[in-house]
Amino acid sequence: MKKIMLMSFVLIAALLMGGCGKGKASLTLAGSTAFQPFAEKLADQYMNINPDISVTVQGGGSAVGIQSANSGAAQIGMADLVVLPAEAEGLTATVVAKDGIAIVVNPANKISGLTTEQVRDIFNGKITNWKDVGGINAPITVVSREAGSGTRSSFEEIVGNINLKRDALIQDSNGTIRETVANDANSVGYLSHGLINEKIKALKVDDQECSTEAIIAGNYKLVRPIFLLVKGNLEGEIKKFIDYILSDEGQNTIKADGLLPAK
Amino acid sequence: MRIHPRYTQRGAVVILGGATLLTLVILIFIIVFILEKGLPVLGWNFLTSNPEDMGRSGGIFPTLIGTIILPLIAIIIATPLGVFTSVYLSEYTKETRATKIIRFGTDCLAGIPSIIFGLFGYIFFVITLGMGWSLLAGGLTLAVMILPTIIRTSEEAIRAVPKSYREVSFSLGASSWQTVKKVILPNALPGIVTGVMLSIGRSIGETAAVIFTAGSSLRIPTSLLDSARTMSVHFYILAREGISAENAYGTAAALIIAVLLVNLSAYWLMNRFISKRS
């Protein structure tokens, strides 16, 4: 008994020491699930160049990004909102990337595009059958994100006047939206442009394709910025890491994986 | 109209037997479904290599570490607390209002949904105590969660130690603590270990409480204050976000096997315990 307890205390102590003793600088990013995969990849690359620093990335969503940057739970918050909320006022915000929001349907759906008006009506529950927008006679299953999601508030901000219909399915990440739409032939949802894959189909909005070119050219309208939020001024390790993300190498990583460079 | 007892008897057997069969079929289907799709993915390489691309490819090594360390922290904290509590309740006091309150509190704690533990762990350990998303915060949260299980099983095990052993020990001039240490705990040990094993099983399978307190970092943790991801959380994320169905099944299979192994050994211990008693 005694031995086991003693051993476990030693173990705990060793583990605690192991982390703190080395004096390795550490950075934590938290927030936007849309930017999370990119941040993970950027962190890995950055740590390859700078072995002395350890960068940890947490998801949680834009609100968590703002909250944890404020509370200090993370040094850098990630947020993907068109308009930053009041809580973010005291934070230094840097746009590190841009992201298109794609309207997606099941690949079995024959429809290839919608107007902004139609998107709004579908999500508000005014249009409830695909035949009203040129598709087959089948009820539309609307899939949206949860309240507080950066993608959702950006989507609603840009489309305008959205008052989401009550029976819309709610999923809590881009990935789950994609899965839900991929599993249900009559569904429609929206997600980060970078996460489109063969399981789902992105629709044209107002005749503009959701493509990198159209977004960069400014033709596709559902675009939002991605912010990194820092309490106080950019300095030290935090600044170095953000500078790395804004460097050509960092921006290329962002671009290669489907987001759009900041500038 | 009265139906002849023979027919109600037959009808009852058919309905009851059917319900039993359906239950078994459903439950076995779940395990077979996961194992059938997951076992081909699951291999030494899958367990020991790092995930790549958010888990789209590669293995689950860091989550294996998280799955081992997190329950370990939880039981290291909860076992002494739980065992001491049950020793106090069964050996040091008679039934009083205080013990009734303690027991009611334990029962309530046992019934609290894991999401509430998650909320509490997040606001208390992660934010208020400033631990951040970490193994420590997750382990402490799980420790509170499994405490009632450990108290209950330990108390049962301690009560199962024959009263005559206590009498003999006291009559030989032992103090309460000497009796506990030399006679009661050694004899209750298998039962206590069973409770600990069941708690480990529950900790391994827990998702809601862990995701809010230990976070979901896919890196191998190097200290207790690092965030980590357990296999359950990893499986949840892989499956929910459709990152990789193949790896999701592999992780689920690993998860189920781990949980079944832990629980089977708990049952094995308990049976040995019971057969030794009788």
Place this chain on the structure above:
Amino acid sequence: MKTKFQIKDFSFYFNEEKVLKNINFEIEANSILGIIGPAGSGKTTFLRSLNRMNDLESGYRIEGNILLDGIDIYKPEYDVVELRKKVGMVFAMPVPLPMSIYENVVYGPRLSGVQDKKRLDELVEKSLSSAYLWEEVKDRLHTSGMRLSGGQQQRLCLARVLAMEPEAILLDEPSSGLDPISTAKIEDALTVLKKSYTIILVTNNTKQAARVADNTAFFLMGELIELGTTSQIFTSPVKTQTDDYITGRFG
């Protein structure tokens, strides 16, 4: 003769039921006192009052005093643990602790802080010999005590008490479940042991009291009916109840 225990107007209530009623008598040192009486007469409760084993139960209350060597064992500051070291007890059912024979015997001494291996070895041999068990188990001291026969287990329990080197030994119907040969061995041991110990033997078997006890007390319905030398009690009892009991008219 030296007095070991003085029982002064001692009453015992269990859940407000008076189980022992105003008991008054003295117990001589270095003798065997046999306590006889029918089931439910309070013999065992009385015995367990002498080393305060009743403390383990709840819902009891006492009145009066029990003095050991002139000191009241029920006064608040009295150390119960020390009392039990001085007053050992053998229970009705043999209960070896689930450990080896050796460990069973050294359980008490170890608790009192005896660590020296040689001293413990000596104690084990001496105690087991005194309990007439040494020859039977000396080659398997480290096997489980639970594997012994019932009679051997009860002698192990006796040896375990002896190893504490107590001043008094309480025996609660120690041979109730045993065969005649084991009983005889225990009785032989007791007659030798009384030279160094005060022995109090509760028994349902009047013949056993007649065989080994120096003095005998007869309990009935929580009262001490009669106390005297064993020969007096068994040949010319004063009270009719005593006579009725030992001649087998009831009980």
Place this chain on the structure above:
Amino acid sequence: MKLFGEKAVRRILMVTAFSALSGLLLIALFILNEGLPFIFKYGIKEFLFSSDWYPHLGKFGIYPMIVASLWVTLGAMIVGAPLGVFGAIFLSEYTPRPVMKIIKPTIELLAAIPSVVYGFIGVMVLAPIIRANFGGPGLSLLAASIILGIMILPTVISISIDSILAVPQSYREGSYALGATTWQTTHMVTIKASKSGIIASIILGLGRAIGETMAVIMVAGNSVNIPNTPLDSVRTLTANIALEMSYATGMHRQALFATGVVLLIVIIILNSLASVAIRKRMVKR
């Protein structure tokens, strides 16, 4: 020295004995502290009985979630309770003891399967079946009820078997001696005698169902919606917390903690009911 040690040990044990209780109090304190001020500020009636949950507009009515939690739990009971109780009766009264002794631990083992696995099966197998056969989005009240019903089976079966086995054999023998069939004995004697234990098992299952989070998020669809049919998507109290917690700030976050308060109260009421039922059983024995 020794006596001091004994006292110190007693004191240490007494302090640890309050660990579970203090854990509970700490949880209650923090959840209440975060949630109660919101409830009073926002208004109990408005919070509990309004159907408008629009956090970005400052509207926090959890009525649909309360209704959904109740429906889902009821649904789980309809699926799980009969199946579980029938199974328990069959295993304890109609199955040879050795067979029962293998099947019971097997079923208990299934209680250990992580809830995310149940949820996953719900998404992959159950939802498509519902969508294909009954229409609707598949992720629905029905799917959640079935999955939760399955999840509580081990709890219901295991505790019910224990309480049925606790009925003295003499009761059954008495009934057989009067010429009753097994079923007559079962429903007239055994079930009656073990009723409170069976009820306790169902209440404990109920507690598990109402508190389950991850599996429900995966299969219920999570619409803030009062369901008209079992095929509608719903969001439970637990799902509401887990879905939005990570994104919520300010009032929104407090509202989620307030949701936790409501959940906590419901659970404690259920728990008290269960312990009354269990105590009744003990007294009977």
